[in-house]
Amino acid sequence: INNINNLYTIDTDNASINFNIKYNNLNSNLKYISIYQNGLLINKFNLLYGYNNELNFKNYFIKSGIPYTFDIVLSDNNTNYLIHTINNVVNYYEHCWLIEDLNTQIMLGYSPNVSSISLNIKENIVETFNKYPLIVRTGLTNYKSLQFSAFLTYNGNESFIKELDGDEDYYVKEKVFREKIYKILTNGKPKIFKTDTEDLILCKITNITLTPKTELSR
Numbered sequence: 001i002n003n004i005n006n007l008y009t010i011d012t013d014n015a016s017i018n019f020n021i022k023y024n025n026l027n028s029n030l031k032y033i034s035i036y037q038n039g040l041l042i043n044k045f046n047l048l049y050g051y052n053n054e055l056n057f058k059n060y061f062i063k064s065g066i067p068y069t070f071d072i073v074l075s076d077n078n079t080n081y082l083i084h085t086i087n088n089v090v091n092y093y094e095h096c097w098l099i100e101d102l103n104t105q106i107m108l109g110y111s112p113n114v115s116s117i118s119l120n121i122k123e124n125i126v127e128t129f130n131k132y133p134l135i136v137r138t139g140l141t142n143y144k145s146l147q148f149s150a151f152l153t154y155n156g157n158e159s160f161i162k163e164l165d166g167d168e169d170y171y172v173k174e175k176v177f178r179e180k181i182y183k184i185l186t187n188g189k190p191k192i193f194k195t196d197t198e199d200l201i202l203c204k205i206t207n208i209t210l211t212p213k214t215e216l217s218r
Contacts, residue, residue: 008020008086011091012094017059018056021055021072022053024053025048025051026049029076033055033073034073035057037068042061043059043102047074060192060194065091069088070089072086095108096109096112097109097193097194097195106157107156110156111150112149112150113149118145119142121137122137122138122139123135153177154174154176190202
């Protein structure tokens with residue numbers, strides 16, 4: 001591996017750990033290079049024989065202030081070969097984020113507010129001949145629901161609207177961002193809600209309301 005001491009950077013602005021791995025593959029048997037986070041595979045790349053392979057990957061699935069261990073592993077079709085371990089990698093990021101997939105993360109960092117959190121457990125109260133009723137759980141339902149609001153803007157999300165070249169009018173950027181964020185919020189796919197205090201939460205978004213900011217013409 002080239003530049004063994006520069007395999008990654010900690011990006012606090014985007015709440016990610018970014019990997020840049022260069023490997024000159026001179027062994028035709030080696031097919032893949034993988035990155036493991038605390039023992040779990042998080043990404044796997046194909047290796048080209050006879051080429052200096054350069055692999056770039058942004059890891060958004062991290063908790064703020066938590067140390068991680070990353071293993072770089074080479075493999076053929078049958079065997080894994082550990083070639084380097086990176087210990088105690090910590091990102092102290094801020095704000096709230098919404099992760100759509102491996103390549104899409106949206107910052108919800110302006111005026112975020114969690115107004116309520118509810119614990120949902122299916123229970124029924126059965127009246128008896130005794131002094132106290134019987135509380136019966138009728139299923140395995142056990143999940144949390146929360147109400148969240150935030151001021152969404154393209155500021156801090158410039159990489160999310162890559163189709164713009166940067167010279168467009170401010171209002172054009174806001175419009176493109178608004179349309180893209182609406183499609184993501186309403187596509188029905190599971191998301192990861194990430195904050196510096198609540199860690200990573202697998203969630204489904206429902207009851208979406210978009211309110212214009214009249215005073216800002218947005």
